[in-house]
Amino acid sequence: MSTTETEGRIYDVAGQDWDELVKAVSESSEERLVVNMGPQHPSTHGVLRLVLTLDGETVTEARTVIGYLHTGIEKNMEYRTWTQGVTFVTRMDYLSPIFNETAYCMGVEKLLGISDRIPERAQALRVLTMELTRISSHLVAIATFGMELGATTPMIYGFREREMVLDLMEYITGLRMNMAYVRPGGVSVDLPAGAVDKIGEFLKIMPGRIKEMRKLLDANPVYTRRTKDVAYLDLTGCMALGVTGPMLRAAGLPWDLRKSQPYCGYETYEFDVPTQNTCDVYGRYLVRMAEMEESLKIIEQALDRLSGPLKGGRVMIDDKKIGWPSQLALGPDGLGNSPDHIAHIMGSSMEALIHHFKLVTEGFRVPAGQAYASVESPRGELGAHVVSDGGTRPYRVHFRDPSFTNLQAVPATCEGGMVADVIAAVASIDPVMGGVDR
Amino acid sequence: MTTENLPGLPEEPVARRGMFGVKDSGDTSGYNRLVVRRPPKPVSSRPYGSYFDEVADALEPAFADAIERVVVDRGEVTFHVRRERLVEVMKHLRDDPALRFELSLGVSGVHYPHETGAELHAVYHLCSITHNRRIRVEVSCPDADPHIPSTVQVYPTHDWHERETYDFFGIVFDGHPALTRIEMPDDWEGHPQRKDYPLGGIPVEYRGAEVPAPDRRRSYS
Numbered sequence: 166m167s168t169t170e171t172e173g174r175i176y177d178v179a180g181q182d183w184d185e186l187v188k189a190v191s192e193s194s195e196e197r198l199v200v201n202m203g204p205q206h207p208s209t210h211g212v213l214r215l216v217l218t219l220d221g222e223t224v225t226e227a228r229t230v231i232g233y234l235h236t237g238i239e240k241n242m243e244y245r246t247w248t249q250g251v252t253f254v255t256r257m258d259y260l261s262p263i264f265n266e267t268a269y270c271m272g273v274e275k276l277l278g279i280s281d282r283i284p285e286r287a288q289a290l291r292v293l294t295m296e297l298t299r300i301s302s303h304l305v306a307i308a309t310f311g312m313e314l315g316a317t318t319p320m321i322y323g324f325r326e327r328e329m330v331l332d333l334m335e336y337i338t339g340l341r342m343n344m345a346y347v348r349p350g351g352v353s354v355d356l357p358a359g360a361v362d363k364i365g366e367f368l369k370i371m372p373g374r375i376k377e378m379r380k381l382l383d384a385n386p387v388y389t390r391r392t393k394d395v396a397y398l399d400l401t402g403c404m405a406l407g408v409t410g411p412m413l414r415a416a417g418l419p420w421d422l423r424k425s426q427p428y429c430g431y432e433t434y435e436f437d438v439p440t441q442n443t444c445d446v447y448g449r450y451l452v453r454m455a456e457m458e459e460s461l462k463i464i465e466q467a468l469d470r471l472s473g474p475l476k477g478g479r480v481m482i483d484d485k486k487i488g489w490p491s492q493l494a495l496g497p498d499g500l501g502n503s504p505d506h507i508a509h510i511m512g513s514s515m516e517a518l519i520h521h522f523k524l525v526t527e528g529f530r531v532p533a534g535q536a537y538a539s540v541e542s543p544r545g546e547l548g549a550h551v552v553s554d555g556g557t558r559p560y561r562v563h564f565r566d567p568s569f570t571n572l573q574a575v576p577a578t579c580e581g582g583m584v585a586d587v588i589a590a591v592a593s594i595d596p597v598m599g600g601v602d603r
Numbered sequence: 604m605t606t607e608n609l610p611g612l613p614e615e616p617v618a619r620r621g622m623f624g625v626k627d628s629g630d631t632s633g634y635n636r637l638v639v640r641r642p643p644k645p646v647s648s649r650p651y652g653s654y655f656d657e658v659a660d661a662l663e664p665a666f667a668d669a670i671e672r673v674v675v676d677r678g679e680v681t682f683h684v685r686r687e688r689l690v691e692v693m694k695h696l697r698d699d700p701a702l703r704f705e706l707s708l709g710v711s712g713v714h715y716p717h718e719t720g721a722e723l724h725a726v727y728h729l730c731s732i733t734h735n736r737r738i739r740v741e742v743s744c745p746d747a748d749p750h751i752p753s754t755v756q757v758y759p760t761h762d763w764h765e766r767e768t769y770d771f772f773g774i775v776f777d778g779h780p781a782l783t784r785i786e787m788p789d790d791w792e793g794h795p796q797r798k799d800y801p802l803g804g805i806p807v808e809y810r811g812a813e814v815p816a817p818d819r820r821r822s823y824s
Binding site (some may be wrong): 190204229232235237239240241243244245278353404405407408409418422425501525527528532534535536537538546550552554555557558560561563565569571572573600602603 | 618619623641642645676678679681686704706707708709711712714715719726728731735737739759760762763764769784785787788795796801802816817818820822823
């Protein structure tokens with residue numbers, strides 16, 4: 166039997182044949198149409214594939230196909246040391262790398278039993294970089310969302326603002342993305358000179374930019390028509406589907422791990438958890454906007470501490486068995502080096518050299534057991550299930566990525582709606598396929 | 604020599620022999636006769652501390668025979684549940700007013716090839732928003748009979764998570780609405796996250812030297 170007999174008539178689109186396609190479809194007697202959206206489609210956020218069954222313009226069935234970006238990160242990590250694992254997890258959800266790193270490092274620290282011994286300055290730096298990343302991630306969410314609905318201005322604005330955050334991240338960590346900045350025991354390097362001023366400037370500019378974006382979108386009639394009452398998912402649906410993050414908060418539940426189960430010292434910062442009770446795309450947009458404003462507040466507080474009471478503190482745990490050298494300076498080769506540390510291991514102490522060599526090549530051993538650590542990423546609860554068998558390499562690391570779980574809400578939010586609203590629904594979930602497929 | 608008054612030899616399987624990953628040369632490290640055994644399976648006894656006792660109190664009367672052991676480790680509690688009773692236990696955990704674990708954070712698989720008869724584990728992380736608590740439920744099944752009942756009926760979010768665990772570990776979740784591969788292609792052979800599945804990779808030349816594939820490099824574990 167040919168596929169035409171089993172699947173019905175198949176239409177191919179090869180480019181520049183749109184008229185022929187429309188003609189053929191309109192002449193067809195069949196009402197039911199199955200459309201493949203993606204995996205290569207600009208508005209499916211990376212390589213996401215949606216198989217939509219359409220009745221006219223109404224979606225009767227929406228199926229999600231993932232796996233196009235599976236890179237085996239979890240498996241690869243089992244062949245690297247615990248510290249090297251950071252460079253892998255940072256590449257999962259590439260729009261919020263610091264969150265992946267922090268969740269993983271918190272898991273490893275839990276296994277090592279050193280969670281309470283992480284220096285406060287390192288925790289404040291984690292908070293600072295996480296909140297900066299939250300802003301850049303939400304900016305991408307809103308920017309691409311605007312573009313997908315046909316509005317290019319939010320896209321230009323969002324990416325312009327995000328660039329400021331990425332410049333800051335580059336200045337602080339050395340890289341715009343995939344920075345492997347958070348390490349088990351602390352962070353890789355302290356704030357460089359001038360970073361506080363740069364972040365201070367950013368804090369002056371950013372509120373105005375967010376206001377600008379709000380002016381553009383909050384009451385925009387086209388935007389509200391495309392977003393209000395679209396992709397409805399109430400609290401019951403969110404709970405059943407395990408949906409967390411802005412989607413859950415747009416359904417009215419103020420569930421934010423930073424408040425409910427604080428980590429990295431979030432309990433000492435003052436901020437609010439924005440919620441909406443509209444359960445729709447517009448509510449999720451408002452939550453994201455408000456979260457950026459709250460993040461600015463947290464950044465300001467973290468900055469005050471870093472330049473005030475925590476000035477000059479350690480950024481790596483004071484445990485020679487775990488802590489890598491973190492007093493780095495940029496060397497002529499463009500890599501971070503610590504001249505003092507090199508002088509010590511190369512010039513004065515053979516034992517220090519042996520120790521350095523062992524720590525870097527062999528890595529530290531982590532007592533056997535399992536731990537689960539979670540952070541509130543821009544997309545929801547990001548959890549790391551870390552298992553050790555007592556060796557120098559992870560035995561198993563599993564990431565509970567919020568994008569992966571939230572994408573399960575696509576059928577619930579799209580079926581019965583119009584095909585154009587599928588775009589809005591998927592964009593409001595804000596999936597990052599690097600995190601979904603890992 | 605009598606051995607009666609000597610402590611019994613540890614029965615746990617051998618995790619590693621020697622040190623520093625030396626395998627093919629003589630006893631250059633001086634540690635070649637070292638035998639490191641796996642730690643015994645941890646079991647915790649009451650009181651568990653924190654809120655764990657309250658959770659256990661609410662769970663144990665009805666499911667005393669369903670819980671194999673309870674482990675409290677590093678501030679987290681793990682309930683090892685028999686697979687036959689898993690769905691009931693999960694339903695109770697979700698619905699009982701004293702427990703109310705409304706939110707599941709999904710399923711994670713772990714492969715322990717050395718645990719004969721319980722090689723494959725499925726690990727569930729549950730969160731109670733009502734009580735602001737977290738617990739972990741762990742189920743195991745033998746490699747020869749890799750079946751665990753599906754919990755999609757209780758937690759619909761497990762749909763994709765169980766598919767992922769099936770894809771990577773080959774655990775068959777009985778009763779799942781559509782248990783197909785999710786990350787790997789449909790016609791893929793094998794389950795990549797199992798320990799007997801090779802990582803693969805090729806040696807890479809870098810500045811004149813050859814760097815072996817990651818799974819061929821020296822391991823210190």
